Each structure stands twice: as C-alpha cells, then as structure tokens.
Amino acid sequence: MASNERLASLQLEVYCGGGLLAGIIAHQGVFIRGEWHVQSPAILATHGGLFLCLWVAKAYISMHQVDVALWMSYCYIFSLVNSIVLYRVFFHPLTRAGFRGPWYARITKLWHVWAARKSKNHLVLAKLHEKYGEFVRTGPAEITVFHPEVFQAVDGPRTECIKAEWYDILHPEMALVTARSKEIHAARRREWKRGFTPTGLAHHETKMLKYVDQLDQCIERDARASRPSHVNNLFFWFSFDAMGDFVFNQSFGMLHDQRWHHIIVRLQTALSLLGPFSPVPWLIQVGFKLAPRLGPLRDWFDMVAWCESQMRTRLADGYLKQPSPDLTHYLMEQEDQTKDAVSLTWLQGDSLLAIVAGSEPTAMSLIGVFCELAKYPQHADIIYDELINAGSGSDEITTDRKILCRLKHLNAVLNESLRLYPALPTGGARKSTKNGVTIGGNFIPPHTTIIAPRFSIFRMEECFDRPNEFIPERWTTRPEMVRNIAAFSPFGTGDTSCLGRALATDTMRFVTARLVKKYRFRLPPGETGCRVLDDMRDQFTSISGRLTLSFELR
Structure with a gap:
C-alpha cells in the first residue's frame, strides 16, 4: 500500500513538473512569437473547456488520473502566467530600453479597460503624459508617444510601420x-x-x-x-x-x-x-x-x-x-x-x-x-x-x-x-x-x-x-x-x-x-x-x- 502511495505521489510530481515545463514552453516557444489576438477566443475557449471537463470529471469520477490531470493543468497555468509576467516586467525589450509608465502597464492592458470605462481615454493618456513625459509605456508591448515627429515616423513615406492589431x-x-x-x-x-x-x-x-x-x-x-x-x-x-x-x-x-x-x-x-x-x-x-x-x-x-x-x-x-x-x-x-x-x-x-x-x-x-x-x-x-x-x-x-x-x-x-x-x-x-x-x-x-x-x-x-x-x-x-x-x-x-x-x-x-x-x-x-x-x-x-x-x- 505504501509503495502504491509513493508511486502515485511520484507520478503526481512528474506530471506537475510536466505542467510547469509545458507552461514555459507554451509562452517562450509559442505565445511570445507573432500575434495571437485573433486566436484569443479559441485559446480562451480551449483552456476554459479543458478545465470545465476536468472539473466535471472530478465531480463525478473518483479517479487518480483525473486528479493528476487537474493538478497538471494548475501547474501549466501557474507556469504560463508567471513566465509571461516575469518576461514582461524584467526581460521585455521595452523594459531594457528604460521606457517609463505605470508599473501595472508592464504586465497587462486590462488596466486600460477600467481606466477608459467612461470613454475618456484621451484624458487618461493626457494625465500619463503629464506624469511620465513624451514616451510612456502603456502596455506590455505598447508605447504612447507625445512627440510631433510621431506622425511622420509611423505614417511617412519611408516608414516600415504597419497598422496595429486594432x-x-x-x-x-x-x-x-x-x-x-x-x-x-x-x-x-x-x-x-x-x-x-x-x-x-x-x-x-x-x-x-x-x-x-x-x-x-x-x-x-x-x-x-x-x-x-x-x-x-x-x-x-x-x-x-x-x-x-x-x-x-x-x-x-x-x-x-x-x-x-x-x-x-x-x-x-x-x-x-x-x-x-x-x-x-x-x-x-x-x-x-x-x-x-x-x-x-x-x-x-x-x-x-x-x-x-x-x-x-x-x-x-x-x-x-x-x-x-x-x-x-x-x-x-x-x-x-x-x-x-x-x-x-x-x-x-x-x-x-x-x-x-x-x-x-x-x-x-x-x-x-x-x-x-x-x-x-x-x-x-x-x-x-x-x-x-x-x-x-x-x-x-x-x-x-x-x-x-x-x-x-x-x-x-x-x-x-x-x-x-x-x-x-x-x-x-x-x-x-x-x-x-x-x-x-x-x-x-x-x-x-x-x-x-x-x-x-x-x-x-x-x-x-x-x-x-x-x-x-x-x-x-x-x-x-x-x-x-x-x-x-x-x-x-x-x-x-x-x-x-x-x-x-x-x-x-x-x-x-x-x-x-x-x-x-x-x-x-x-x-x-x-x-x-x-x-x-x-x-x-x-x-x-x-x-x-x-x-x-x-
């Protein structure tokens, strides 16, 4: 019996470690590369559907494999989120370039939804300009520029810039x-x-x-x-x-x-x-x-x-x-x-x-x-x-x-x-x-x-x-x-x-x-x-x- 418990515990540790590794690989090998906004509904639905299935299975099926899969999923999400946050806060090119802005803007853009909830984004950005200057980091991969050269730089005849995800x-x-x-x-x-x-x-x-x-x-x-x-x-x-x-x-x-x-x-x-x-x-x-x-x-x-x-x-x-x-x-x-x-x-x-x-x-x-x-x-x-x-x-x-x-x-x-x-x-x-x-x-x-x-x-x-x-x-x-x-x-x-x-x-x-x-x-x-x-x-x-x-x- 003790041997079975040790085996089950070892199995759980292995699968949790696999979940942690999968989260890092998913971020560093997939999500950090390219654009994913159009696929975000599918990503959210897939992850949410997986968790829902596991929770339903746990409620009706008393199986060790279900518990292991659920813990593996927890570890995957924990690892994925932490990899994203650590990268954005410490290793992102905008961080290394030293652009200033609200600390939470490094992590997510969700703060902006709340800040602009009354459809006053022009005033939200104006206040950030007063506080942080001409170049403000307003998102993990976003800079708001208050400089007259910006229009020619992003839309002029020699620009390589393209329209953003919006x-x-x-x-x-x-x-x-x-x-x-x-x-x-x-x-x-x-x-x-x-x-x-x-x-x-x-x-x-x-x-x-x-x-x-x-x-x-x-x-x-x-x-x-x-x-x-x-x-x-x-x-x-x-x-x-x-x-x-x-x-x-x-x-x-x-x-x-x-x-x-x-x-x-x-x-x-x-x-x-x-x-x-x-x-x-x-x-x-x-x-x-x-x-x-x-x-x-x-x-x-x-x-x-x-x-x-x-x-x-x-x-x-x-x-x-x-x-x-x-x-x-x-x-x-x-x-x-x-x-x-x-x-x-x-x-x-x-x-x-x-x-x-x-x-x-x-x-x-x-x-x-x-x-x-x-x-x-x-x-x-x-x-x-x-x-x-x-x-x-x-x-x-x-x-x-x-x-x-x-x-x-x-x-x-x-x-x-x-x-x-x-x-x-x-x-x-x-x-x-x-x-x-x-x-x-x-x-x-x-x-x-x-x-x-x-x-x-x-x-x-x-x-x-x-x-x-x-x-x-x-x-x-x-x-x-x-x-x-x-x-x-x-x-x-x-x-x-x-x-x-x-x-x-x-x-x-x-x-x-x-x-x-x-x-x-x-x-x-x-x-x-x-x-x-x-x-x-x-x-x-x-x-x-x-x-x-x-x-x-x-």
Missing part, C-alpha cells in the same frame, strides 16, 4: 480602413480613388448640397419659431444622411423625418463599446466571437447585417444604371465583378467603415466649428465679410468650392477647430516591424504598438503657442503661433491618410459658409459650450457633448 476589428471581413498589409491596402486604395477624382467629387458634392439645403431648412424652422436648435442632432443627421447617399445611393432620411434612424441608434450603441475596449484588441475579438448576441454586441452584428443587405440590394438595383454615381458605382465598374465573392466581401466591409468613418468625424468637426464661432462671434463676422466681398452678396457663393477654398479666415477657423476637436483623439495605432523605428531620437523596439494621441499632441505648448485657445489667426496672420507644423495631422499622413479628406473639408466649408452667411447665432441662456469637450467621449472616433444654439436670420 485594425483586425472586422476580421474576417475586409475593408480599406482595416487593411493591415501595405500591399493589399495600396491595391484597394487605388480602387477607392476612382470615386475621388474631380468628376467623382463633383458628383458627391452635388448630392451633399441637397442635405445642406435640408439642414438649412431645419435650422430656419427653429429660427422662425424662436427656439434653440439642437445642433448635435442636426449635424449628425446631416452627416449620416449624406454618407448614406454616398455609399448606398439613398439617405437615412433623418433630416427629413426629424428623428434618428433606428439602425444608426443601434450603430452608436455598438460603437460605445470601443470606448473602454479599444485599448485591448484581443478582448474585442473575444466578445465578437464568444458573445456575439450579448447586449451592444448584438447591435453591432445587426448593423453589419444591415449594411450587407443594403449593399446587396444596391447591386441588385443596378449600380451602373443610376444617374448619380455612388461608392458602389466607382468600386464595381465592371459588371462581372458583382459575381466575385471577394469583391462583395470588400464592399460590405467598406460600406460599414465608410458610414462610420465618413459620418461621425464630420459631425464632430462641425459641432466644434459652431461651438467656437458661437463663443467668439467676431470670427463668424470675419467669415461673413469674406463671403460678401467674394460673392458680391450672391447666395451662390456658398456653393462655389473654388472660391470657398480661397477664403483665408474660413479655412483658418476650420483648421483651428480640427486642432481642438480631433476626430480621432487617440485612435490610429501603428506597430513597428522587425527593424523598429526611431522617434525624436528614441528607438522603439520591433513589434511594439505605437499610440499617437492627437488630442494631446495638438495641444502641446512645444508645438502651439497658447495651445488650448481658439486662435484661427495662427493659420493666417500669426504663423509664429504654430511652433511645429509636424504636430498637426488631422487627416493622417502618407498612404494611410484619409482618402475622403477633400470631400470632408469641402463639406465643412459648404455648411459653415451657408449658415454663417444666412444666420447670426449665439449660445442661449445657460449654455456655455463647455459640454462639447467636457462630455466628449473617445470611442475611436470622438462623440461630442451636447450643444444648443440660437439662430437668427440676418
């Missing part, structure tokens, strides 16, 4: 914005450029001006009734209606109906998840794969399905037969491509990303413009004088793109608003490749995620004089107030820059010119405009706080 958010779906391979992205970008030729832009702007008219009509009704306008709703309705027409050749009808479209409500509910979870891409994958119908995740997948159905309907209606071309027309000019499943997958992914990336940033930018013009009406007066002088009082001036492009103060106001109200406060993560990257004289090791928070960089005193103040003249008559122009990159840089930059900028010009020329506007009693930034949410794109304005016909 951009696999649509996996296995595909889209231009989320394409991480430079070759694939470049090929798809060439397809998109068909829609942004001068002819294509003219088509899109003709469509968009219809929604400027509808926006104007909504504001005029409020002005004649002497009631304040809820500009958040109006600008979001406008941008989504115009983008719906751009993508699907039909509007969401929100300006016409004066209410939110149900699918846009569901989209915004789903996107609210990106506030706390964007810093941890693998956790997004876990939610998408293991709990796709749970709460807001269900809204996300319903939105994806809706975009797919709209795209299929659009193709069935004949994308080449429409008198006013849309995105589908330019991306699918050859009729036989509609039979290509890969092309359809790209279109479905692109349609969703175009709706989000083309609508929310435009709305946020317009809210920022009119918030600042309402707080400092002298700038609206200067724009009004520019419009009158350029167009001799004609209303057609507000739809003349070439003239609006030459109005210095109008464009300075737009630039200053884009600086203070960036569409991507902390989004746009990049990743260094095998040769690493040098930023501001600091070498970032290979395979490191690099965050460049525009919200903080656009407000750095090293780059802008009086950075927190709205001073459009810094872009015209007071250029000395821009200390480092490299710090200003609202639409991105290089081949990954926003392809719709011209369309977005023209949209802002048309709306601002129309409303400034036709109305005087002010903050109503009790409104300070501070809520726009104070209540802003960072959920990859920025969502402003509430803004109400009182408009009066000139």
Whole structure:
C-alpha cells in the first residue's frame, strides 16, 4: 500500500513538473512569437473547456488520473502566467530600453479597460503624459508617444510601420480602413480613388448640397419659431444622411423625418463599446466571437447585417444604371465583378467603415466649428465679410468650392477647430516591424504598438503657442503661433491618410459658409459650450457633448 502511495505521489510530481515545463514552453516557444489576438477566443475557449471537463470529471469520477490531470493543468497555468509576467516586467525589450509608465502597464492592458470605462481615454493618456513625459509605456508591448515627429515616423513615406492589431476589428471581413498589409491596402486604395477624382467629387458634392439645403431648412424652422436648435442632432443627421447617399445611393432620411434612424441608434450603441475596449484588441475579438448576441454586441452584428443587405440590394438595383454615381458605382465598374465573392466581401466591409468613418468625424468637426464661432462671434463676422466681398452678396457663393477654398479666415477657423476637436483623439495605432523605428531620437523596439494621441499632441505648448485657445489667426496672420507644423495631422499622413479628406473639408466649408452667411447665432441662456469637450467621449472616433444654439436670420 505504501509503495502504491509513493508511486502515485511520484507520478503526481512528474506530471506537475510536466505542467510547469509545458507552461514555459507554451509562452517562450509559442505565445511570445507573432500575434495571437485573433486566436484569443479559441485559446480562451480551449483552456476554459479543458478545465470545465476536468472539473466535471472530478465531480463525478473518483479517479487518480483525473486528479493528476487537474493538478497538471494548475501547474501549466501557474507556469504560463508567471513566465509571461516575469518576461514582461524584467526581460521585455521595452523594459531594457528604460521606457517609463505605470508599473501595472508592464504586465497587462486590462488596466486600460477600467481606466477608459467612461470613454475618456484621451484624458487618461493626457494625465500619463503629464506624469511620465513624451514616451510612456502603456502596455506590455505598447508605447504612447507625445512627440510631433510621431506622425511622420509611423505614417511617412519611408516608414516600415504597419497598422496595429486594432485594425483586425472586422476580421474576417475586409475593408480599406482595416487593411493591415501595405500591399493589399495600396491595391484597394487605388480602387477607392476612382470615386475621388474631380468628376467623382463633383458628383458627391452635388448630392451633399441637397442635405445642406435640408439642414438649412431645419435650422430656419427653429429660427422662425424662436427656439434653440439642437445642433448635435442636426449635424449628425446631416452627416449620416449624406454618407448614406454616398455609399448606398439613398439617405437615412433623418433630416427629413426629424428623428434618428433606428439602425444608426443601434450603430452608436455598438460603437460605445470601443470606448473602454479599444485599448485591448484581443478582448474585442473575444466578445465578437464568444458573445456575439450579448447586449451592444448584438447591435453591432445587426448593423453589419444591415449594411450587407443594403449593399446587396444596391447591386441588385443596378449600380451602373443610376444617374448619380455612388461608392458602389466607382468600386464595381465592371459588371462581372458583382459575381466575385471577394469583391462583395470588400464592399460590405467598406460600406460599414465608410458610414462610420465618413459620418461621425464630420459631425464632430462641425459641432466644434459652431461651438467656437458661437463663443467668439467676431470670427463668424470675419467669415461673413469674406463671403460678401467674394460673392458680391450672391447666395451662390456658398456653393462655389473654388472660391470657398480661397477664403483665408474660413479655412483658418476650420483648421483651428480640427486642432481642438480631433476626430480621432487617440485612435490610429501603428506597430513597428522587425527593424523598429526611431522617434525624436528614441528607438522603439520591433513589434511594439505605437499610440499617437492627437488630442494631446495638438495641444502641446512645444508645438502651439497658447495651445488650448481658439486662435484661427495662427493659420493666417500669426504663423509664429504654430511652433511645429509636424504636430498637426488631422487627416493622417502618407498612404494611410484619409482618402475622403477633400470631400470632408469641402463639406465643412459648404455648411459653415451657408449658415454663417444666412444666420447670426449665439449660445442661449445657460449654455456655455463647455459640454462639447467636457462630455466628449473617445470611442475611436470622438462623440461630442451636447450643444444648443440660437439662430437668427440676418
């Protein structure tokens, strides 16, 4: 009997030792190499399923082998976790390079989910900047860089950096914005450029001006009734209606109906998840794969399905037969491509990303413009004088793109608003490749995620004089107030820059010119405009706080 017990004990020790060794091998030989965020749901499910089976077996089967297997599993997990922690704390290249940051950020990114739980990641990173300086280690393999050279370093023409793991958010779906391979992205970008030729832009702007008219009509009704306008709703309705027409050749009808479209409500509910979870891409994958119908995740997948159905309907209606071309027309000019499943997958992914990336940033930018013009009406007066002088009082001036492009103060106001109200406060993560990257004289090791928070960089005193103040003249008559122009990159840089930059900028010009020329506007009693930034949410794109304005016909 004693001999059997010693044998069983020896067997347990051997298997536990095997578990400890397996944990080290799994980390050092497998998990430490390459990317595993997309596989994280399968890894979690496999490990969890194994433990569940062993626990069930232990509850119903009294066998020594089950106990041994369970203890072996305990040792495996213990060894795996300890190997990960020890490596990240003491031996990781970022540790050896001496980058500072919160001690817990070395171990895991889960701290970031809690810190950004209120979708205030832009403020979380701003506080870390104040405490730790320009280069902050915000994750086991992540550096947040507050330096004006970062945009050229990670997106410039000579960069080797690629898009980081976050951009696999649509996996296995595909889209231009989320394409991480430079070759694939470049090929798809060439397809998109068909829609942004001068002819294509003219088509899109003709469509968009219809929604400027509808926006104007909504504001005029409020002005004649002497009631304040809820500009958040109006600008979001406008941008989504115009983008719906751009993508699907039909509007969401929100300006016409004066209410939110149900699918846009569901989209915004789903996107609210990106506030706390964007810093941890693998956790997004876990939610998408293991709990796709749970709460807001269900809204996300319903939105994806809706975009797919709209795209299929659009193709069935004949994308080449429409008198006013849309995105589908330019991306699918050859009729036989509609039979290509890969092309359809790209279109479905692109349609969703175009709706989000083309609508929310435009709305946020317009809210920022009119918030600042309402707080400092002298700038609206200067724009009004520019419009009158350029167009001799004609209303057609507000739809003349070439003239609006030459109005210095109008464009300075737009630039200053884009600086203070960036569409991507902390989004746009990049990743260094095998040769690493040098930023501001600091070498970032290979395979490191690099965050460049525009919200903080656009407000750095090293780059802008009086950075927190709205001073459009810094872009015209007071250029000395821009200390480092490299710090200003609202639409991105290089081949990954926003392809719709011209369309977005023209949209802002048309709306601002129309409303400034036709109305005087002010903050109503009790409104300070501070809520726009104070209540802003960072959920990859920025969502402003509430803004109400009182408009009066000139």
